[in-house]
Amino acid sequence: MSQQLPTLEEIRRAPKVLLHDHLDGGLRPGTIVDLARETGYDGLPTTDPGALRTWFREASDSGSLERYLETFDHTVGVMQTREALVRVAAECAEDLAADGVVYAEVRYAPEQHTERGLSLEEVIEAVLEGFRIGSEGRGIKVGTLLTAMRHQARSMEIAELAVRYRDVGVAGFDIAGAEAGYPPTRHLDAFEYLQRENAHFTIHAGEAFGLPSIWQAIQWCGADRLGHGVRIIDDIAVSGDGEPKLGRLAAYVRDKRIPLEMCPTSNLQTGAAASIAEHPIGLLRRLSFRVTVNTDNRLMSGTTVSEEFAKLVEAFGYDWDDLQWFTVNAMKSAFLPFDDRLALINGVIKPGFARLKWQA
Ligand SMILES: O=c1[nH]cnc2c1ncn2[C@@H]1O[C@H](CO)[C@@H](O)[C@H]1O
Numbered sequence: 566m567s568q569q570l571p572t573l574e575e576i577r578r579a580p581k582v583l584l585h586d587h588l589d590g591g592l593r594p595g596t597i598v599d600l601a602r603e604t605g606y607d608g609l610p611t612t613d614p615g616a617l618r619t620w621f622r623e624a625s626d627s628g629s630l631e632r633y634l635e636t637f638d639h640t641v642g643v644m645q646t647r648e649a650l651v652r653v654a655a656e657c658a659e660d661l662a663a664d665g666v667v668y669a670e671v672r673y674a675p676e677q678h679t680e681r682g683l684s685l686e687e688v689i690e691a692v693l694e695g696f697r698i699g700s701e702g703r704g705i706k707v708g709t710l711l712t713a714m715r716h717q718a719r720s721m722e723i724a725e726l727a728v729r730y731r732d733v734g735v736a737g738f739d740i741a742g743a744e745a746g747y748p749p750t751r752h753l754d755a756f757e758y759l760q761r762e763n764a765h766f767t768i769h770a771g772e773a774f775g776l777p778s779i780w781q782a783i784q785w786c787g788a789d790r791l792g793h794g795v796r797i798i799d800d801i802a803v804s805g806d807g808e809p810k811l812g813r814l815a816a817y818v819r820d821k822r823i824p825l826e827m828c829p830t831s832n833l834q835t836g837a838a839a840s841i842a843e844h845p846i847g848l849l850r851r852l853s854f855r856v857t858v859n860t861d862n863r864l865m866s867g868t869t870v871s872e873e874f875a876k877l878v879e880a881f882g883y884d885w886d887d888l889q890w891f892t893v894n895a896m897k898s899a900f901l902p903f904d905d906r907l908a909l910i911n912g913v914i915k916p917g918f919a920r921l922k923w924q925a
């Protein structure tokens with residue numbers, strides 16, 4: 566086996582797992598333009614798909630989560646009809662499959678797609694239908710996570726829907742949106758309900774706000790996973806001799822194997838990290854936290870899972886074993902029954918990486 570590091574082309578062929586990807590953050594620019602025309606949405610900054618792609622990336626590069634989130638007005642704006650939701654979900658599955666993703670959990674907030682009269686149930690069913698169409702015959706399985714917006718007050722309603730649809734494609738629940746000022750405990754009743762129902766959920770925490778948010782998400786709300794969680798680094802002191810010392814919360818997260826859904830490029834745009842090389846993922850991987858690698862928003866961040874991996878390879882010199890480790894971590898952390906996770910790890914992921922390692 567050669568010592569060559571994995572290239573982007575090779576990484577694209579590896580079987581990958583994606584746990585943190587927003588449906589309304591991954592539209593094709595051409596589709597946004599089509600849907601705006603078809604549905605009469607007239608707010609787009611440009612109707613040229615190439616220019617629109619650039620606009621999203623640049624507008625998201627603000628250093629602030631709040632401003633990053635403003636760009637979603639346009640994607641959410643064109644996702645207000647059943648046809649639009651089916652198309653966006655189908656294309657999402659196609660695009661992920663083309664990038665070599667074999668299992669994905671894609672999230673979105675149903676409450677944001679009812680402006681033109683769709684009910685929450687109609688929104689959920691349209692997205693499920695789109696994923697069914699887009700996944701068929703493409704070697705990918707896509708589950709959805711229903712997100713509640715943390716500044717709104719509909720989390721209980723959305724949590725109930727996540728439970729109602731859990732056997733037909735909804736894998737779990739999440740909260741997203743501006744983090745500062747909207748702590749996870751604001752939605753405690755929804756999380757307690759989900760725990761009583763033996764349901765799974767992740768919480769965006771430790772992205773634009775620090776340790777108190779992570780602590781609440783885990784110790785008050787009972788989150789199974791952390792969306793981002795980068796600020797857990799604030800509870801790790803690296804002393805003069807270079808030996809990291811974990812505080813109690815960081816130790817708890819590592820000891821309990823709580824998965825971190827890390828999204829490096831997104832974090833650079835929102836100011837949660839200064840560069841890939843300085844991103845906390847380097848230290849957290851070294852300390853064997855259960856780190857996973859994700860896209861967050863492929864459109865706003867101009868990325869794919871393969872490109873996130875390639876950037877990490879470049880910054881940290883990761884090899885095939887590292888990339889397989891991230892992938893197995895993600896599969897272990899999926900909101901999927903244990904035997905299904907095991908089947909994908911042993912039947913798809915390990916053989917896929919083994920082939921690439923031998924070819925390299
Ligand atoms: O990185 C993020 N942090 C917090 N909220 C986010 C992030 N990316 C997207 N959304 C929010 O989640 C909603 C549902 O998908 C999006 O509309 C956006 O407002």
Ligand SMILES: [Zn+2]
Nearest residue numbers: 587769792861
């Ligand atoms: Zn996110």
